[in-house]
Amino acid sequence: MQIFEADVLIIGAGGAGLRAAIAAAEADPSLTIALVSKVLPMRSHTVAAEGGSAGVIQAHDSLEAHFNDTVHGGDWLCEQDVVEYFVSETTAELIQLEHWGCPWSRKPDGEINVRAFGGMKIERTWFAADRTGFHILHTLFQTSTHYPSIKRFDEHFCLDLIVDDGRAQGATVLSPSTGKFTAIFARSVILATGGAGRVFRQNTNGGIVTGDGMALAYRHGVPLRDMEFVQYHPTCMPGSGILFTEACRGEGGYLVNKDGYRYLQDYGLGPVTTEPRNKAMELGPRDRLSQAFWQEERKGRTFVTPQGESAVYLDLRHLGRAKLMERLPLIFGLAEEFMGLDPAETPIPVRPAVHYTMGGILTDINTATPLAGLYAAGECSSVGIHGANRLGSNSLGELTVFGRVAGQEAVKFARGAPAVDPARLADQAKASVDKALAVRDRKTGGERHSVIRKEMATAMEKGCGIYRLGPEMQETCDKLAELKRRAENITLDDRTDIWNTDWLAALELGYQLDVAEAMAHSALQRRESRGAHQRLDGFEKRDDEKFLAHSLAHYRQGAAPEIAYGPVKITKSQPGERAYGALGEQLEKKDGAHV
């Protein structure tokens, strides 16, 4: 096994990991930063974010309005001090990206352009056509090559963290390309490994989005917070789940049922207008829109696609071909290539699919986890800005703001941390390697991991979908326990060293099962409805008395997770009624607080 000694180790090189690496390199160029990614950095799932990134820039907008939209959108489960910090920093980060070359879409005079997005009162979503995540990721990756202190470990898979003396001190990684293991020692560690959407059957996520970092932290005793809040994005391709950005609706697209009726007016989101109206109809928040789809399906007003999936239509025809080509070229191409239809002529069949994990590794406002020396940023983390429902275009801003904070904080910690004890750390690394090799070389006649993965994804969709029922969630919890037992006997076809992706997928499945369990048990125990967690079994209402609280899933070896609760930080916005459309406007006028 090789040893690499770093000062700061970053696991994950998507938007958050790259931003953290650049921040760390700028904070102290004398430190060595190891940047590990299981894929080439530009393959990271940030690449698939389409619509844009929120940051207040218009004169008639305000930080207070962005704060209020975010906190209301999150159904008051946000850490309000963190949201306040986030909205005050995100615009500067978007400008920083501009200085690094990000090709933000412009107005004719050369100023930054912004578009409308769901749940946002004023247009504040910066965009680069409909490839915003792609451009942010490539800009950050390319910029990162300028910093000699960043040592990349591209295509290195993380087997485990190294934790000694009560603090994170590195990780053990495997290079599939060479079959070699490396123990990376570090004085601080940042997890930036993204979400876990692949634990669900129909999802918008890339194959790599398997919750690795969440599971690693969790197994080392760091709680996963608010894991029951999983976002369904309302407009995805039936079957594959590929995303059609919310920007389709920000630009004025309609959602219609099988009868051509703009059904959102029946779910407290009206009145119907021809032009898009912020925080109403198609520009309502994602949880409400996905729930409305579910209701339409039960009323028999959806249709069934050839893939056997229920769907409604995303109608973009009235926007005209020229606007579609300018603002939504990726969407245009996806509809053409994957569905064989021309969105300027034909409405696109869409349905909700799992998109984003609102919860994640518990951190404070400085991205520090309860484990000393361990930081987390981006979708893998729960820093507290999304609450029970993330607003579209708040996650790209999150990567940059909290990626930067994580880089800076990890540098501070590394400078103050005592030196590592290489012998003890090497022993731990060796144990991680042996454990991984045991998975590869197990020879008993167990099952394929693909069988278990499919059953997991189906069970998660059934028990933890758009609406939830106690008995179904319990069934999912039981199923996951069974699958974890069966997973211990997985047998691989492949026992070779080089590019053994059979092996990597089995290890990823181990991460997924742990994360899925945290989600299902957190969901089962939240006996209320809030944001993306909606129950139909006697807990249909929000219950602030009992559940204005963050869930904290604690890992227990060989047993179901323990779910505890922690307080929510309320500073400026007392929990109120969460309303959109005409009612939302009335409430705003009445209390005057929601400017």
Add this chain to the structure above:
Amino acid sequence: MSEPVMSPVMSESAMPQKTFELRILRYTPGRDEKPAFGSFKVTGAEGMSVLEALQSIKDTLDGTLSFRWSCRMAVCGSCGMMINGTPKLACSTLLRDLPPGPVTVEPLQNFPIERDLVISVDAFVKKIESVYPYLIPREQKTVAEGPHLQTPAQMAAYESFSDCINCMLCYAACPQFGENPDFIGPGAMAMLQRYNGDSRDGGRQKRLDTIHGENGVWSCTAVGYCSEVCPKSVDPANAVNQNKTNSAFDFFLRFLRTEQPQ
């Protein structure tokens, strides 16, 4: 209110199931002397992609089959491979769009094979790193001073080159790269032009210096197949052409500069 709508997919009663045959070039280092084809039969929806067929093989028939993939939507650039002899993304190549008969799947040509459909990406990554792939600001500006102005016309000068997803299909298509692995190649040239064409950038000269040499822009023999196979219409051949002109002009200017003092 929009009128009732019908989608073409509705007119089909159910997506027919079909059986496809894939001939896949297999190679496991340390075990196989050289790559050889293996055949698989896959049954699935008629609209399934080559990637979905490979996933089905891996999940149900042969877990040892190795290939890269992630986003499934033609933006992460992972799943480039030769499909019936043409460089393509497996995720956006639908089996129904290919001619009837067995489909041949091979690793991207011109790259060393690491295993099965997985090729070595190291040299490509070094090439893009070599062209100073980041903005070298024309004028220093602090974040507090706000964003630069850039008109849509100024963006148009480089925007298409910034759409490159680094999938390397253009390298598999490039006969010159096939002959000379040190040739800078179309993708890195597109990257160079992405920054040289940016109104905010001042690093043009530095980057041009990287492409004058024998492995630089002049190695291109103008076949243009790189642009044909590009899944994102980046048109790397255009980047190469622009830089032939720039390189020639730059060389001429240098000549003048060195001559001037005499």
